[in-house]
Amino acid sequence: MTNSIQINQLIDHLFRRESGKIISVLTGVFGSENIQLAEDVVQDALTEAITQWTYNGIPGNPNAWLYKVAKNKALNILNREKYKRKYSFEVSKFSKLEELAFDSPLDEHVIKDDQLRMMFVCCHPALSPDSQIAFILKTLCGFSIKEIANAFLSNEESIHKRLVRARQKIRENKIHFELPATSELQNRIETVLQAIYLLFNEGYSASAGENVIRYELCQESIHLAEIIESSTVVKDKSNVHALLSLMLFNASRFHARQDELGNILTMSNQDRSKWNKSLIEKGFYYLQKIKSSSGVSSYHILAAISAHHCAAPEFNSTNWKEILSLYDSLLLIDQSSVVLLNRSVALSKVHGANAALNELNKFAGDEFLQSYYLYHATKAELYTELNRFREAADSFQIALQLAPIKAEKELLQKKFLHCREKV
Amino acid sequence: MQEYLLLIRTEGNPWDILSPEQQQKHVEKAAAYISNLVKEGKLKGAQPLEPEGKIISNTKGAWKDGPFNESKEVIAGYFLILARDLDDAINIAKKNPIYEDQLKARIEVRPIKAVEGVNV
Numbered sequence: 001m002t003n004s005i006q007i008n009q010l011i012d013h014l015f016r017r018e019s020g021k022i023i024s025v026l027t028g029v030f031g032s033e034n035i036q037l038a039e040d041v042v043q044d045a046l047t048e049a050i051t052q053w054t055y056n057g058i059p060g061n062p063n064a065w066l067y068k069v070a071k072n073k074a075l076n077i078l079n080r081e082k083y084k085r086k087y088s089f090e091v092s093k094f095s096k097l098e099e100l101a102f103d104s105p106l107d108e109h110v111i112k113d114d115q116l117r118m119m120f121v122c123c124h125p126a127l128s129p130d131s132q133i134a135f136i137l138k139t140l141c142g143f144s145i146k147e148i149a150n151a152f153l154s155n156e157e158s159i160h161k162r163l164v165r166a167r168q169k170i171r172e173n174k175i176h177f178e179l180p181a182t183s184e185l186q187n188r189i190e191t192v193l194q195a196i197y198l199l200f201n202e203g204y205s206a207s208a209g210e211n212v213i214r215y216e217l218c219q220e221s222i223h224l225a226e227i228i229e230s231s232t233v234v235k236d237k238s239n240v241h242a243l244l245s246l247m248l249f250n251a252s253r254f255h256a257r258q259d260e261l262g263n264i265l266t267m268s269n270q271d272r273s274k275w276n277k278s279l280i281e282k283g284f285y286y287l288q289k290i291k292s293s294s295g296v297s298s299y300h301i302l303a304a305i306s307a308h309h310c311a312a313p314e315f316n317s318t319n320w321k322e323i324l325s326l327y328d329s330l331l332l333i334d335q336s337s338v339v340l341l342n343r344s345v346a347l348s349k350v351h352g353a354n355a356a357l358n359e360l361n362k363f364a365g366d367e368f369l370q371s372y373y374l375y376h377a378t379k380a381e382l383y384t385e386l387n388r389f390r391e392a393a394d395s396f397q398i399a400l401q402l403a404p405i406k407a408e409k410e411l412l413q414k415k416f417l418h419c420r421e422k423v
Numbered sequence: 424m425q426e427y428l429l430l431i432r433t434e435g436n437p438w439d440i441l442s443p444e445q446q447q448k449h450v451e452k453a454a455a456y457i458s459n460l461v462k463e464g465k466l467k468g469a470q471p472l473e474p475e476g477k478i479i480s481n482t483k484g485a486w487k488d489g490p491f492n493e494s495k496e497v498i499a500g501y502f503l504i505l506a507r508d509l510d511d512a513i514n515i516a517k518k519n520p521i522y523e524d525q526l527k528a529r530i531e532v533r534p535i536k537a538v539e540g541v542n543v
Binding site: 010015016047054058142143144146147 | 461
């Protein structure tokens with residue numbers, strides 16, 4: 001009855017991170033048509049870890065432990081006749097698994113390249129953007145179906161169906177586990193970055209859901225972009241750097257956006273000492289790495305705008321003139337309603353609330369903006385600034401009806417009542 | 424101090440309904456639990472058991488090996504601990520984080536038989 005009890009600790013998110021890595025490596029072995037098999041092996045390895053470690057303690061090198069167990073389980077599957085027939089494994093796959101440096105020291109580059117291949121599979125244009133991010137979360141980020149459902153305010157069944165369809169599409173379209181040809185690489189990277197940014201915004205937008213899980217989506221997006229950033233395959237990384245910078249700047253404000261009571265704080269009311277300094281620093285680090293030679297992307301401009309906010313010691317010292325001119329450049333690439341709306345805020349700071357209102361009133365016919373609460377809330381703020389309280393109250397009331405979450409509604413309600421008193 | 428055997432009883436394999444993140448949280452809680460027991464000098468041994476095996480019986484010279492367990496519940500593992508008395512042992516069992524993450528978990532607390540003057 002002698003067994004040595006080990007006292008070690010796990011680094012944060014180890015299970016989640018390692019399952020993303022091992023699923024990628026094993027998908028390279030089993031083929032992308034058998035992603036589910038790779039997912040099952042990893043789940044088995046984690047279960048094995050729980051049953052051992054909850055009695056014997058955590059081993060000294062938990063990563064190597066997990067890899068070794070997963071490798072053995074994978075070899076067992078490859079060796080079993082019934083699996084050989086079912087999954088039509090090629091002999092070459094055995095040697096690939098044997099060769100893999102599964103026992104420590106782990107070759108981080110091999111793993112990262114496989115994670116990159118996995119990203120290309122997940123973000124294949126044949127899959128819808130929604131499926132892409134659900135699939136990324138499941139395979140690369142080690143999220144459970146339930147966690148994905150919580151993050152997207154969906155239910156487990158529809159997420160499950162979405163994943164099943166995605167795996168099916170991968171089989172039907174014969175999407176291989178490989179890096180795209182050099183000529184195609186840059187385009188395909190763009191699709192991956194779009195999915196990552198979408199994932200980030202899912203987490204960052206205050207639309208709903210638990211704060212904890214939403215912040216984790218932001219962290220995961222940054223983590224995925226960092227994998228691409230460290231890849232030796234991708235040569236032009238300007239957009240990767242721009243996106244990383246943008247996400248880091250925005251993430252730095254994540255926890256300053258609400259007070260202790262859960263009330264939403266707009267940027268003018270945020271306690272800037274609560275902005276995460278190390279994320280801001282990293283944001284500037286990547287911003288400086290962007291090569292100007294490779295053209296300007298919207299990530300780049302948005303990152304620069306966000307940098308101006310982060311650099312301002314207080315709201316009143318924000319460099320609105322620069323921000324406005326950045327929005328003007330952004331409009332050349334992206335004329336979407338949200339850009340126009342955000343630009344109007346900068347416009348009001350530089351040329352006054354009237355100028356901004358004139359601009360916004362031009363979009364009375366824009367269906368998206370009319371049903372977007374922030375359009376009405378922005379107008380209401382501008383009316384308030386001009387002491388036009390009746391119009392402000394009206395706009396606040398519309399915004400109030402359209403706002404998706406309670407905390408937003410409460411803030412708008414307060415402002416609405418304040419304006420009505422002044423009428 | 425007296426020895427107690429804590430038999431951990433669970434049903435099925437409920438770990439795969441937890442996400443990797445939740446699984447890790449559970450491992451961390453369990454590791455802290457174990458390390459506390461070690462620090463207090465109360466843990467003599469612990470091992471998980473395979474969910475399989477046989478029950479061997481001998482009736483009038485005829486060997487029989489049957490399924491080791493016919494109910495859904497299995498003994499998933501054991502802890503061999505030192506405790507002052509039964510209450511102390513029960514308290515140690517209650518602190519096992521398995522109760523937080525496996526609703527059907529049960530722990531059987533059994534004193535190892537002590538014979539005064541021999542092993543006490």
